Amino acid sequence: MISYHSIYMGSECNNACSFCEAGQEPRSFDLQTLIEHVDRMSDLQNVVLYGGEPTLHDDLFNLISHLRMRGARRIKLVTNGRKLADSDLVLELVRAGCRLFEIKVEGSHPEMHDTVTGRQGSFEQTMLGLEAVNGLAQSEQWEDGVFLAVRVGIRAANLEDLIGIVSMLVSFGLDRIKLVRKGLDFALSEGAFYVANALRLATLNRTWAECEGFVPCVMKGCERHLVEFLAPRLREGDKPKGCARCDYEQICPGPPEGYVGRYGAREFRAVTGSVYIKDIQQLRAMRSTNG
């Protein structure tokens, strides 16, 4: 629910995910460019650093230091976690003021994860990274001082592995699991079954989990886990005509652009008689009062 300023640090990455263009022509922004970018921003309380892979950037610590000087209070790192296998680096980051980590996990086992990342051994390193951050987060000294989330990118290839991924993740003391739809290679209604089960499994194991990139009419029963409801953004997708009759029409961004052309609109059913709508509208209004 907290809004963050995003800072793209460049495309350099030690993974080579098939769907991602980041690693193809690696280029990192130099510190001066990043600082100029930061200095143009107002209200820098909450900042998320992403790439590429931000831990590869030579000036990561200099940037964090500058952000702290500019008043950043929550600095989040979205990372594949491989470099975080070095627990000294994790401690150094936390001490520098980077207290929030969102580690990207693509599969529950090396075959799945490494296939997506295009790098053999990346799964093992990412798991070591998770363990290193988790170890610090669970330590007495940093209790409640380090926030650890995992972001799972959902594609057709790992849909059936979602339960396995979440089963593995709940053994960590994670603060959040985010299941984020990536690309258009599966129908939303096909993914909904797996996502709903994964959300239930995480919840059963006392880990808060939410999903992004799904629409409420295909995620019935999981409304409380939809990022689109909890932290709505101004994003318009590709709404079929029938959506005009839906209770969530004003709130739901609809399926992603290009989706209907590929899969049709038959899976989308206007929701009527929602017991949540007034409360979700109230939540939305409350969030918009402060941007």
Add this chain to the structure above:
Amino acid sequence: MGDKRRVLLVAYNAAGHDSLALGYIKAYALKDSAVARKTDIEILNFSNEQNDVRQALYYITDFKPHLVGFSCYCWSMGKILELARSLKQIMPEVPLVAGGPEVGPIAEQYLREHLCLDVVVHDEGEAVFADLLKFYLAKRGRLASIAGISFRDGDTIIRNEMRSPIQDLGEIPSPYLTGALIPRDGVTYVQSFRGCPFRCGFCYEAGRHKGLRFFPYERVQAEIELIMDTPEIRTFHFVDSVFNLNATHLGKIADLLESANRYHTRLRTIEVFTETMDEHAVQSLVRAGVQSVETGPQTAIVETQKRIGRYFDPQKFTNGVRLMQEAGISVWCDLIVGLPGDNFFRCATSVAFVMNLEPAHIVMSILHVLPGTPLFNEASRFGLAFDPAPPHYVVANDTFPFEQIYEAVLFSASVSKEYNLALS
């Protein structure tokens, strides 16, 4: 210790706190010169989180008390009962007396279900405990004639008449001025009045006697001067239900604190009513040395607030928080998950409301349906289901089914942790 009778008062406290209540009990009991002469009363403070029941048992078996009293709250009852059960096994002759908000409103139930307890005090404990000491240690009077208790008489449980609260709080000696408690940094507490002007459905105070009773200002002044004259005490607490009760009271207390403050002592986490906070009141807080305050709104849903009998004005609350923040006071906002009238998304709305105010800290808790509170007494009206055993966590209510409460707890824990770890 010689031939003196030994009385032990035991509390399992929330993290970082000691028991003020037991200090009052001891100070009042020692008013009686015979008791003071013939009795050693010792207070045993344990951490509810860190200390084990067997540590207390070890100490108590060595101390060999003639009477043990327990200060009972919802969070500590499990440990107290475990301790009481074991004590009864190894010292069956020692009377065990329980008092405090967890047991008082359901005294007979506790006596019925827990054979280890001999007496349960209904409400305010000072005068009742003094009478119990006379009965048990000096064999004066009869249990049946001590108002304000229920007790076990063989297989029967007897409930005596209620005892009116002490009207003149000046009758209760100050625990600090009498030496019953020694002021220490961070665990020293001042109370200037008892009672609460509000009737919030979840709060124990709402189910108690109405009206406010004040300690004499001269006595509060003497306590403050003693505490603030101790350089080692950097911070202490006020435990008044509402620190800014009204402009006159706040002004007087601020005057006392301001004039006594020689070593830049600060007040921590005092409870304030934010809606009435204006610039004058905030200036009084600053003069009083208030470092941080704890306040509602518990929920930002006006409909829910009305249902639980709590006054809430979002705009006035917002303005009050801003005024305190502008004066450099750290504001902690409290939210309760599980109130009747709320649901998952309303809970999320409350989190969003509070985040918009940018408090220093968001404190989330799950509703405890506490004995004696309006929510406890009228549970069926709210469709409230809750664990009858302490800490009485809510299970569901007529607007908030269990699965939503469970998810709201996970959600709010995640979001509030993300919020609270902000660096300064």
